Amino acid sequence: MPSSTTELIKSKLDIVDFLRGYLNVQAAGKNFKAPCPFHKEKTPSFMISPDRQSWHCFGCGLGGDIFGFVMRYENLEFGEALRVLAEKAGVELRRLDPAEHKFTGLLYELNAKASQFFQSALKSFAGGKKYLADRGLQPETIDEFELGWAPNEVEALTTHLLRAGYAPEDIVRAGLAIKTERGMFLDRFRGRVMFPIHNHFGRVVGFTGRIFPQFETAEGMGSAKYVNSPETPIFNKSRLLYGFWKSKNPIREAGSAFLVEGQMDFLMSWQAGIKNAVASSGTALTPDHLHTLHRIAETLILSFDNDAAGSAAAERAIDLAESADFGVKIVAFETFKDPAEAAQAGANILLEAVANATPAPRFYFDKYLPKAGAFDTNKRESIKNLRIVIRKIKQISSAVEKDSWFKALAKRTGVEERVLLEEAEKVDVGRESVAKDDDAAPLPKKYSRRELLGEQLLRVAVARNDFSSVDDCMPHFAPVHRSILGILKDGKRQSADPEIDNLMNFIVLGSADLPASEVDILKSELMKEEGRDRRSELVAAVRVAEETGNEAVLKKALEELNDLSAVREA
Ligand SMILES: [Zn+2]
Structure with a gap:
């Protein structure tokens, strides 16, 4: 990347003004300061220099320019950060760097064009509109999140894009078409309700297509219920959170995020008034997702499908989130399959369930232990389960919280707290841990x-x-x-x-x-x-x-x- 491009962008954006959009910036003499978004602190040690157009945190040792900030804060590669900042600065990259434009710019363009195509196809397909309405979505939500329809034809989108002058190879590269062995180009998404996936800045970078019920068993159709765009240079599944482009600020304001499994769960939660929702779509929760959320939220409210797979996924997510230092709460439904179904039955049902979310240790108590007073220390099975719960509590990173949960566990089981702590000493936490901001805060170099x-x-x-x-x-x-x-x-x-x-x-x-x-x-x-x-x-x-x-x-x-x-x- 020619450095003149980055210099041009930097000259058009003032770092202090820019960071005001992210942090609570206060004047500090000639410089400015803010609480650091990359490590936990109460008194600001994140300093911003208008002279140097740079920042440095004296707490964790990180520092850099406006690019470094956006890359770290938004979890972006340099090329992505360049696009974001160029857009903010009003610098047109296409003219500045044709190679870069060809590499990622076209992918954004094609995905945007495809999204428009799917949206207008939905407008003229009554069946699709009825299907979404039946699932509880209102027209405003459908518009706001740009849902669409991929016609049940072999090459509707491909033809549309070819006519607009795009090369078939680029359409394949954008994940929108598939090239057959005989060299034909077919639409990847056919006969599907389309959920565009936006990156954290609101640009469409991929899609999830849900098969339309009437084609679900039809001959010759890919029988997969969901088809996702493949990973491309602009679409990284393990980092992108569905809906985050809309819910970023509500999450920051609430200090908590309601994390759900699917797009429908997200959309129905949003519609019910839960604006701090987000979904890990098309993939299990990853440490990268958690890093992104941890910068703006301290509490995660998790909700998973009410079945065995959902329960196992929940347990894995709780462990991951707790070792990443989140306070974790669980929303469990007894009569509904998932948040979307609960919201469809009534917005209040979902709102109440979220408001009454159970702290994670309580979730484990209920999963592994009998009701208070029924714990039997003579049963091998109960001891085994008790150890599981002890291991879970041991993973909580806050000592204060840990202490209060051991007290609660003593109460629940009737086993003395002293004995529980002794047992905890012996229990090995062998967990899959998220290194706590390891890459985000490298240890400063030792100076002489x-x-x-x-x-x-x-x-x-x-x-x-x-x-x-x-x-x-x-x-x-x-x-x-x-x-x-x-x-x-x-x-x-x-x-x-x-x-x-x-x-x-x-x-x-x-x-x-x-x-x-x-x-x-x-x-x-x-x-x-x-x-x-x-x-x-x-x-x-x-x-x-x-x-x-x-x-x-x-x-x-x-x-x-x-x-x-x-x-x-x-
Ligand atoms: Zn810091």
């Missing part, structure tokens, strides 16, 4: 004391906007700080070297003045550290010179070592 001292001195200089005050440190700074001081003295705040730029980010955003007496201590410590570093370099040089018999080098190194010792002893 000399580097830390240099950094602090540079922060003081930036705060005072007086770089001559650290001129005397120049020979003692670590090489990277020498370069940074040079750049800062030139009046610049950026470096083309990403590693240096990253450190500058840290220094500029962390600028802080100190009293002169402390600055003097820092300086003398820096000199000592530099002396120590130089000494170990010389000792190593002496060893090499001795081994290789290089007398000139040996002599020079020994002399310098002597000088260093003289300075130290003076």
